[in-house]
Amino acid sequence: MVMRIQGLKYDENNWIHRQVRLAAITVVAIAAFVAAWHVASVLADTPTVPSPGRTLDALINFYSYGDWSSGTQRTMFELIGSSMITFAKGFALALVVAVPLGLALGYFKIAREFTNPIIEVLRPIAPIAWAPIFIIILGSATGAMLVVFIGIFFPLLTNVIFGVRKIEANLLDASKTLGASQFQVFYKVIMPYTAPYLMNGVKVGLGVGWMCIVAAEMCAGTLVGVGKYLYDMAYSGNWPKAYAALVLIGVLGLLTIGVSDYVHRWVSRRMGMDA
Amino acid sequence: MTEDQTAIDVSEKAFAETVDSGSPGDGAHIAIRGLRKVFKRDKKETVALDDFSLDIRRGELVTLVGPSGCGKTTILKLIAGLIEPTSGEVLIGGRPCLRPGPDRGMVFQDFALFHWRSVRKNVEFGLEVAGVPRGDRRAEAERYIKLVGLEKFIDSRVYELSGGMKQRVGIARSLVTHPDVLLMDEPFGSLDAQTRNIMQVQLLKVLDETDQTIVFVTHSVDEAVFLSDRIIVLTKRPARIKEVIEVPWPKPRDRAAPEFTALRKRILSELEAENVMEG
Ligand SMILES: Nc1ncnc2c1ncn2[C@@H]1O[C@H](COP(=O)(O)OP(=O)(O)OP(=O)(O)O)[C@@H](O)[C@H]1O
Ligand SMILES: [Mg+2]
Numbered sequence: 001m002v003m004r005i006q007g008l009k010y011d012e013n014n015w016i017h018r019q020v021r022l023a024a025i026t027v028v029a030i031a032a033f034v035a036a037w038h039v040a041s042v043l044a045d046t047p048t049v050p051s052p053g054r055t056l057d058a059l060i061n062f063y064s065y066g067d068w069s070s071g072t073q074r075t076m077f078e079l080i081g082s083s084m085i086t087f088a089k090g091f092a093l094a095l096v097v098a099v100p101l102g103l104a105l106g107y108f109k110i111a112r113e114f115t116n117p118i119i120e121v122l123r124p125i126a127p128i129a130w131a132p133i134f135i136i137i138l139g140s141a142t143g144a145m146l147v148v149f150i151g152i153f154f155p156l157l158t159n160v161i162f163g164v165r166k167i168e169a170n171l172l173d174a175s176k177t178l179g180a181s182q183f184q185v186f187y188k189v190i191m192p193y194t195a196p197y198l199m200n201g202v203k204v205g206l207g208v209g210w211m212c213i214v215a216a217e218m219c220a221g222t223l224v225g226v227g228k229y230l231y232d233m234a235y236s237g238n239w240p241k242a243y244a245a246l247v248l249i250g251v252l253g254l255l256t257i258g259v260s261d262y263v264h265r266w267v268s269r270r271m272g273m274d275a
Numbered sequence: 276m277t278e279d280q281t282a283i284d285v286s287e288k289a290f291a292e293t294v295d296s297g298s299p300g301d302g303a304h305i306a307i308r309g310l311r312k313v314f315k316r317d318k319k320e321t322v323a324l325d326d327f328s329l330d331i332r333r334g335e336l337v338t339l340v341g342p343s344g345c346g347k348t349t350i351l352k353l354i355a356g357l358i359e360p361t362s363g364e365v366l367i368g369g370r371p372c373l374r375p376g377p378d379r380g381m382v383f384q385d386f387a388l389f390h391w392r393s394v395r396k397n398v399e400f401g402l403e404v405a406g407v408p409r410g411d412r413r414a415e416a417e418r419y420i421k422l423v424g425l426e427k428f429i430d431s432r433v434y435e436l437s438g439g440m441k442q443r444v445g446i447a448r449s450l451v452t453h454p455d456v457l458l459m460d461e462p463f464g465s466l467d468a469q470t471r472n473i474m475q476v477q478l479l480k481v482l483d484e485t486d487q488t489i490v491f492v493t494h495s496v497d498e499a500v501f502l503s504d505r506i507i508v509l510t511k512r513p514a515r516i517k518e519v520i521e522v523p524w525p526k527p528r529d530r531a532a533p534e535f536t537a538l539r540k541r542i543l544s545e546l547e548a549e550n551v552m553e554g
Pocket of ligand 2: 460
């Protein structure tokens with residue numbers, strides 16, 4: 001494809017050219033979306049569909065004055081921080097449980113066969129479906145955290161199991177002929193081999209987990225966070241602020257996935273895969 | 276010795292002395308006895324080896340040549356203890372070999388390198404698991420990386436290497452622990468002709484300093500004649516010994532010598548007769 005930027009011919013093999021091209025396309029796409037949204041809000045002409053401009057105002061307002069809805073003032077960053085902490089706890093718990101379990105289930109066939117039916121029944125349940133149960137039994141904070149845990153746990157578990165099972169027999173053979181004990185084979189060969197698969201699980205899990213935290217907060221009575229804020233604003237008919245929260249959630253999710261995607265690629269490269 | 280194992284003195288004129296081809300029980304380093312290996316999966320059965328016997332002396336370099344798929348890798352893996360024989364046994368120094376161990380190193384046909392480790396760390400692996408201190412480990416690994424000519428790539432990652440370089444990493448990795456027995460599965464198969472010749476000479480140099488026993492698989496008859504104390508010509512699957520050829524000439528050998536080319540020719544025609552290309 002030939003594109004001219006300031007008299008320059010587009011060169012697919014030039015990194016800067018590729019980045020500029022992608023950035024230009026991205027800006028145009030976002031502008032087109034915002035324009036379409038604006039037109040839709042004008043045509044709809046109802047308070048439930050605020051224009052992008054009013055949404056941006058609400059976002060700036062939220063940023064400047066925080067959230068007053070609960071009676072006490074909370075800054076935007078306190079709400080984000082609160083969501084992030086619940087999110088991080090669920091993530092940490094999922095990591096601590098899913099990684100050893102995945103390694104064990106990948107390694108021991110009988111354990112995998114034994115747990116497989118249970119996992120396959122639990123896995124398709126939407127994580128948010130657990131919210132009412134967890135939140136009612138364990139309270140808002142722990143309940144929401146566990147919803148995030150569920151969301152991250154399964155992608156992590158299945159990816160780790162997959163990684164362990166994919167290991168090439170030859171690598172195991174090679175390490176054995178080099179004198180590695182069973183335990184050394186496990187932690188010097190199987191575990192590093194699995195690392196990129198684990199990171200893929202993390203990447204998928206963080207995306208799912210972020211969806212979970214926002215949804216779980218809505219079911220949680222006493223929790224504060226951006227998801228809860230979105231719910232409160234929509235409930236009280238403050239549509240621009242509800243939409244602003246939606247935009248914020250999207251951007252934060254994008255950042256989360258962006259970071260984990262970067263880490264995933266870094267680990268894969270580091271581990272000599274996918275280079 | 277089994278019936279189909281015929282020692283042939285190829286050098287009637289130059290080397291008249293009879294050569295001991297290893298008789299059972301007289302302290303052979305590796306004694307392979309009536310080995311049979313059947314790969315079974317549901318109803319599909321592949322007989323890779325059937326009643327295969329061979330004695331290998333300590334310090335000997337024995338080469339297996341034979342048609343593709345005849346069971347050469349299977350023989351090496353059985354000696355390594357990586358797979359179990361269906362029947363028969365492998366004795367190492369008189370003791371049955373049941374599991375892999377650092378006394379038997381192996382160079383894999385498809386390299387089997389740890390792709391998340393650097394060249395250095397791959398070569399160090401055997402020393403690392405044996406608990407050799409870091410400093411000694413590094414020095415030893417460097418020595419063997421130099422030997423295979425990869426010192427410039429010592430900190431490279433495996434994916435940055437060409438096939439031939441990977442193969443040399445695999446060789447260095449197996450040499451560094453000084454195993455008594457070295458099982459080399461087409462170790463020079465991915466190298467260009469020049470590097471291949473250099474590596475052959477290097478290997479002979481290394482072996483000069485040790486009394487390692489080598490079981491070497493190759494598709495290159497030239498290589499077999501250049502390196503071997505004994506060449507075992509195998510039949511199609513299931514591998515049986517078609518012919519055993521003692522090559523008692525001193526090393527390094529002159530590839531242009533008339534007896535060298537004559538022997539090469541003879542083995543080639545043997546193999547061609549065996550191959551009769553299955554389609
Ligand atoms: N794990 C296995 N399961 C089933 N069949 C196998 C297995 N390993 C080897 N075989 C079969 O056993 C036979 C011998 O295989 P082997 O790898 O020993 O041959 P080879 O002589 O090393 O061949 P090449 O020269 O191509 O490397 C082949 O027919 C192969 O398909
Ligand atoms: Mg083979």
